[in-house]
Amino acid sequence: xxxxxxxxxxxxxxxxxxxxxxxxxxxxxxxxxxxxxxxxxxxxxxxxxxxxxxxxxxxxxxxxxxxxxxxxxxxxxxxxxxxxxxxxxxxxxxxxxxxxxxxxxxxxxxxxxxxxxxxxxxxxxxxxxxxxxxxxxxxxxxxxxxxxxxxxxxxxxxxxxxxxxxxxxxxxxxxxxxxxxxxxxxxxxxxxxxxxxxxxxxxxxxxxxxxxxxxxxxxxxxxxxxxxxxxxxxxxxxxxxxxxxxxxxxxxxxxxxxxxxxxxxxxxxxxxxxxxxxxxxxxxxxxxxxxxxxxxxxxxxxxxxxxxxxxxxxxxxxxxxxxxxxxxxxxxxxxxxxxxxxxxxxxxxxxxxxxxxxxxxxxxxxxxxxxxxxxxxxxxxxxxxxxxxxxxxxxxxxxxxxxxxxxxxxxxxxxxxxxxxxxxxxxxxxxxxxxxxxxxxxxxxxxxxxxxxxxxxxxxxxxxxxxxxxxxxxxxxxxxxxxxxxxxxxxxxxxxxxxxxxxxxxxxxxxxxxx
Amino acid sequence: xxxxxxxxxxxxxxxxxxxxxxxxxxxxxxxxxxxxxxxxxxxxxxxxxxxxxxxxxxxxxxxxxxxxxxxxxxxxxxxxxxxxxxxxxxxxxxxxxxxxxxxxxxxxxxxxxxxxxxxxxxxxxxxxxxxxxxxxxxxxxxxxxxxxxxxxxxxxxxxxxxxxxxxxxxxxxxxxxxxxxxxxxxxxxxxxxxxxxxxxxxxxxxxxxxxxxxxxxxxxxxxxxxxxxxxxxxxxxxxxxxxxxxxxxxxxxxxxxxx
Numbered sequence: 001x002x003x004x005x006x007x008x009x010x011x012x013x014x015x016x017x018x019x020x021x022x023x024x025x026x027x028x029x030x031x032x033x034x035x036x037x038x039x040x041x042x043x044x045x046x047x048x049x050x051x052x053x054x055x056x057x058x059x060x061x062x063x064x065x066x067x068x069x070x071x072x073x074x075x076x077x078x079x080x081x082x083x084x085x086x087x088x089x090x091x092x093x094x095x096x097x098x099x100x101x102x103x104x105x106x107x108x109x110x111x112x113x114x115x116x117x118x119x120x121x122x123x124x125x126x127x128x129x130x131x132x133x134x135x136x137x138x139x140x141x142x143x144x145x146x147x148x149x150x151x152x153x154x155x156x157x158x159x160x161x162x163x164x165x166x167x168x169x170x171x172x173x174x175x176x177x178x179x180x181x182x183x184x185x186x187x188x189x190x191x192x193x194x195x196x197x198x199x200x201x202x203x204x205x206x207x208x209x210x211x212x213x214x215x216x217x218x219x220x221x222x223x224x225x226x227x228x229x230x231x232x233x234x235x236x237x238x239x240x241x242x243x244x245x246x247x248x249x250x251x252x253x254x255x256x257x258x259x260x261x262x263x264x265x266x267x268x269x270x271x272x273x274x275x276x277x278x279x280x281x282x283x284x285x286x287x288x289x290x291x292x293x294x295x296x297x298x299x300x301x302x303x304x305x306x307x308x309x310x311x312x313x314x315x316x317x318x319x320x321x322x323x324x325x326x327x328x329x330x331x332x333x334x335x336x337x338x339x340x341x342x343x344x345x346x347x348x349x350x351x352x353x354x355x356x357x358x359x360x361x362x363x364x365x366x367x368x369x370x371x372x373x374x375x376x377x378x379x380x381x382x383x384x385x386x387x388x389x390x391x392x393x394x395x396x397x398x399x400x401x402x403x404x405x406x407x408x409x410x411x412x413x414x415x416x417x418x419x420x421x422x423x424x425x426x427x428x429x430x431x432x433x434x435x436x437x438x439x440x441x442x443x444x445x446x447x448x449x450x451x452x453x454x455x456x457x458x459x460x461x462x463x464x465x466x467x468x469x470x471x472x473x474x475x476x477x478x479x480x481x482x483x484x485x486x487x488x489x490x491x492x493x494x495x496x497x498x499x500x501x502x503x504x505x506x507x508x509x510x511x512x513x514x515x
Numbered sequence: 516x517x518x519x520x521x522x523x524x525x526x527x528x529x530x531x532x533x534x535x536x537x538x539x540x541x542x543x544x545x546x547x548x549x550x551x552x553x554x555x556x557x558x559x560x561x562x563x564x565x566x567x568x569x570x571x572x573x574x575x576x577x578x579x580x581x582x583x584x585x586x587x588x589x590x591x592x593x594x595x596x597x598x599x600x601x602x603x604x605x606x607x608x609x610x611x612x613x614x615x616x617x618x619x620x621x622x623x624x625x626x627x628x629x630x631x632x633x634x635x636x637x638x639x640x641x642x643x644x645x646x647x648x649x650x651x652x653x654x655x656x657x658x659x660x661x662x663x664x665x666x667x668x669x670x671x672x673x674x675x676x677x678x679x680x681x682x683x684x685x686x687x688x689x690x691x692x693x694x695x696x697x698x699x700x701x702x703x704x705x706x707x708x709x710x711x712x713x714x715x716x717x718x719x720x721x722x723x724x725x726x727x728x729x730x731x732x733x734x735x736x737x738x739x740x741x742x743x744x745x746x747x748x749x750x751x752x753x754x755x756x757x758x759x760x761x762x763x764x765x766x767x768x769x770x771x772x773x774x
Contacts, residue, residue, distance in 0.1 A: 417620035420577055421634035421686055422609045424602075431637055435624045510624070511668075 033240045034084060038111070041088040043080070045073055046105065047115035048098035051185035054210040054265050055116045056093070065093055068206065068265035069114045072133055075257045076232075079248040099165055099184075099476060102127060105235055112245060113233040116204065118167050119281045119288075120228075126479070128236055129281035130246040132229030133258055135271050138168045139208035140222040141201045143193060149200055151222030158199035161189030164460070165473055168202040171226040181383075181463045182473075187211065188372065188463070193218070195375040197382070206267045213266065227271070227291045229284040250279065302478030304487070311484070314470035315491045321387055321456045321466060322495075326449055328392025333399025340404055342425075351400070358397035364458055366390045371462040387459045391452065398448060406440035407433060439510050446503035450496040467491060530555045530590060530721050531576065531690060537584030538571055545571045547745035548585070555689070556719040560732035560753070563742040564768055569725040572742065573692045576723070577612040578605045589690065610638070613683030617695040619675045621667040627654060627678045628663040631685045639686065646685070653681040657711050673704030677711055684715075691715070693724035709735070729772055733757050741765045 047056045047069065056067035070093075077091040094110040101113050106126055118136075119129045142149050149155050157178050162168040164182035172180050181198050183189050189201040190211045201208070205224065212218040232249065234242045252258055253275060262268045278284045339351035358366075371386040381389065410433050418428035457468035465473070471488040475481045529552035538546040545568045553559055561569045574580040575587055578594060587594040589608045621630050631650035635641040641649075654663050657677035667675055676696055683691060693712065697705040709728065713735050716722070726732055732739055732753055739756040741749040741764070748764040749756055760766045 411620075413616060413618060413620040414622070416579055417614075417616065417622070420579070420609055420612070420614040420692075421682070422606060422638040423634065424606065427637050431633060432622055436622075439624070 031084070031240065031244075034244060035086075037238070037241055038089070041086065042090050042092045043077060043112065044092045044094050044110040046094045046096045046101050046110035046113045048096055048101070050097070051187050052098075052115070053186075054206050054267070056114075068134075068261055068267065069116070071261040071264070072258065073114050075252045075261065076245065076248050079252050080244060083244065083248055083251070099472065102233070102476075105233060108235075111234070111238070111241065116206065116230055117233050118228045119231040119284050126236055127233045128238070128242055129231035129233055129284075130242065130249050131253075131279050131281065132231050132275060132284045133249060133253070134206075134230045134262060134267075135274055135278075136167070136204045136206065136228055136230060137224035137269075137271070138171060138202050138226035139205050139220055139224060141190070141193065141203075141208050141212055141218050141220055142199065143196075144217050144219045146199070146219070146221075149221060152202065152225065155200045159197065161192055161198035161201045161463070162203055163189065163207075164465075164469070165476055167204065167226060167228050170477075172202065182465060183463050184461055190218070191372055191375075192463070195380050197380065205269070206265070209265075209267050224269070224271075225291075228288055229278065229281075231281055231284070246280075302474070302480060307474045307478065307480075307484055308487070310474060311467065311470055311487060311491060314465055314467045315495070317464065318453060318456050318466040319495060321384075321391070321459065321464070322449065322452045324388045325391035325395065325456070326452060328388055329395035329399050329448075330445075332392060332396035334403055336396060336400035337403035337407065338429075340400065341407060355397045355400055358394050359401075363390065363394045363455065364461060366394055367458060367462055383459070383462045383464045386462055387456075387464055391456070395448060395452060399445065402441050402444045402448070403437065406437040409440050410436045439507070442503055442507060446499060449499055453492060453495050529553065531723075532588045533572075533575075533585065534588070535585035536572070536575060536582060536587060538568070538575060538580060539583045544745050546575065546582075549742075549745075549747060550585075551740065551747065551750070553690075553721055553723060555721055557738060558716055558722040558736045559724070559738045559740055560736035561723065561725045561740045561742055562727070562729065562732060562768070562772075563748075564771075567743045568745045569742050570694050573614070573694050573723060573725055576690070576692060577609050577614060579614075610686060611688055612690040612692060613686055613688035614692040615676065615679050615683055615694065615696045617698050619667070619672075619679050619699075621675055621678055621682070623667050626664050626666055627659060627670065627674075627681075630667070630678055631682045634682070635685050650681070650685060653684055654678070656714070657681045658707065671704060672700045673707040676700065676708045680708070680711055680715075688720070690721045690723065693722065693726070695725050695727065697726070697728060727772065729757060729769070741768065743768065 049057050049065065051057075052067065054067055055069045056065060058064065059066045073091050077089060081087055081089050094104075096104045096109065098115060101115055101117065104110060105113055113127075116136075117129075119132060138152075140149075140152050140155075149158070155177075156175075159179045159181050160172065160177065161181045161183060162172065163186050164184055169180065169182055181189075181192070183192075186203060186207050189198065189203065192198045193201050194217055203211075208220065212220065232245055234245065249258075258275070259268070259272065262272060274287065278287055336351045336354050339347045340355070343351060367386060367390040370381055370390050371383060374381060374386075414432055414436065415428060418432040419425075423431070454468075456466050459466055460469035460472075467488060471484055475484050478484065531553040533549050533551045536546050536549040537544060547568075549568075549572060561572065563569055571580060575582050575594070576589060581596070582594060583596055585595075590611055592604050592608050592611075594604070594608075622633065625633060628647065628650050631653055632643070632646040635646040635649065636643055651660070651663060654660055657680055659674060659677055659681070662670060662674060662678075665674075667678070670678065679696075680691075697708050700708065705728065709731050712722065712724070716735060724732075724736075734753075736753050738750065739753045740747055741756060741760075741762075743764050749760060749762045756765065757769065760769060
């Protein structure tokens with residue numbers, strides 16, 4: 001497969017955050033079990049800086065890791081050094097893709113997660129949470145000139161953007177919104193709101209505040225709803241560390257440090273006073289349940305009759321996207337191949353440049369450029385248009401090379417035979433050369449078809465939910481990775497295997513009409 | 516165009532004329548000043564050693580080769596050096612001149628009938644029905660009336676070559692170029708193809724064949740031309756050239772071929 005999946009984990013990019021010094025000297029040794037848990041005196045915390053503002057991100061000016069959670073961790077570790085009498089203790093940031101953080105925790109790539117992670121029931125199967133350090137709610141943002149939308153219920157059927165798998169996503173799904181547009185990053189929904197592709201964006205308060213502050217083209221409307229709490233996540237079996245972290249968090253909260261940080265980042269609201277009462281994840285959940293409209297996940301509710309239709313619909317998207325893109329790719333590919341073979345000098349060079357260019361740039365870059373970049377010059381494509389054009393242009397480069405070699409593989413004598421019968425070059429190509437070349441190209445083309453079925457998973461970056469994306473959403477929501485994964489794999493095979501059979505059937509059928 | 520004696524059916528009228536024809540490859544003269552006339556209805560066998568320029572001469576007649584000197588005239592059309600790329604002249608000449616190749620070059624994706632119908636429909640603009648009727652007649656004539664639906668891969672070499680002849684005839688050419696059309700065939704299959712050629716002699720078709728079939732040349736040709744080292748070394752009726760060659764070069768060649 002020629003494409004790298006964006007979903008590949010970004011392990012390995014480990015940023016050493018900071019070395020804290022000057023902790024108070026105490027003689028008591030830290031509890032033995034925690035010392036064993038953190039043998040090199042480093043507490044590794046997982047998070048995602050990609051679109052991570054204001055939680056954690058690299059300041060574009062200083063290139064330092066900053067964010068309200070960075071401040072929280074800093075205060076937390078300072079407290080831990082005191083609590084454990086362990087002045088060497090350091091915090092180290094581990095970059096991870098946000099949606100994969102629970103898996104990273106389980107794989108021990110880091111010890112704790114501090115990354116705007118919502119405390120829910122469904123996560124508790126594999127993780128445990130400390131008490132909440134922040135209470136979030138969903139903030140609806142619209143364009144400043146928006147007149148029709150005053151609160152969430154006004155956009156029940158409007159295209160409304162949010163982060164895939166986020167609490168806002170869940171909230172709208174639970175309320176059966178019909179036109180949710182999900183993104184992998186949190187900057188993109190606001191870009192598309194500005195470009196007019198969505199009518200509103202619903203996202204957590206910190207994200208909304210960060211992305212709309214100082215931007216007069218946006219306004220916030222409606223009441224805050226969909227309350228929940230961010231907690232620090234740890235492995236289920238990591239009780240000792242969990243207790244220490246929770247106690248340290250309690251101490252800094254009581255000392256007003258959490259409040260101070262939250263105010264510093266401009267995301268404070270009156271509701272944060274509730275944190276004084278919500279001293280465990282269970283208490284938080286009870287409080288959340290008491291708030292109206294806040295959904296909580298339940299793995300047993302995810303039966304095949306629930307996720308099956310969703311997967312099938314996504315498979316339909318994959319098939320439609322593949323066939324439309326391939327039609328574009330085959331058309332452009334043939335034109336490029338013919339230009340390369342028979343065009344006059346400049347046309348030939350142009351065709352070669354096309355092949356080298358589109359073969360050489362990553363598809364992900366092309367898709368992102370078409371969808372998010374072109375609006376800057378006034379061209380706004382829908383996600384489907386961008387996807388089909390992007391895949392079409394990229395695959396056309398590969399198809400062109402297949403056609404070119406297939407055409408060159410037709411014996412020269414066939415041209416001569418056609419010409420001596422009086423055929424023009426165009427007729428000879430159309431009636432004699434192309435039909436033979438097409439048969440040669442059929443095998444490699446089938447390969448590309450199958451490859452494209454899988455490559456279409458890239459379109460999740462431009463908010464189209466196809467089969468792989470739907471699998472990720474469902475699996476992370478239900479935690480049924482194996483069950484839903486097997487069904488997803490089966491669906492992919494049901495697309496690619498018949499295609500292989502069709503190609504072999506045609507090859508067999510045509511082989512009698514070949515020498 | 517006074518030299519063009521067109522369509523009068525007279526044996527010996529120069530339908531095709533070569534004047535001092537020169538063709539070079541990498542500086543070497545493959546055809547070194549050839550002058551010859553080929554009359555309407557005449558069958559000319561071209562013999563001679565390999566590399567003597569026989570195939571090159573044939574390919575100069577329908578523009579598969581460009582030429583480097585002299586002139587080729589086919590009917591009213593002329594090829595001269597630098598003028599051979601003229602598309603209209605090329606098309607017109609190719610409509611008049613059919614060609615059959617040593618390695619058949621049938622279109623593998625079409626049936627025997629499809630091969631024969633393709634040019635009449637695509638080039639001559641005939642209706643499919645008309646082209647099909649004519650195609651079936653031609654295939655019957657070459658003894659393949661029962662094989663119209665077969666693909667080239669399902670036919671023997673002799674059958675393929677007969678389809679190729681029918682395909683060339685479907686465009687109703689006035690000249691047929693045959694480039695060693697029996698060389699790729701098993702000995703027992705050659706006669707099928709040669710029989711077909713002999714059968715065509717009475718149609719008034721001008722045939723130029725490059726061949727190694729000396730016996731057939733003697734029986735079927737009006738004229739034999741011996742080509743060696745890019746020059747015509749001897750020409751005349753077969754009885755003269757084959758049975759009583761004058762030049763040493765022809766004698767040597769025939770001795771080698773006939774053993």
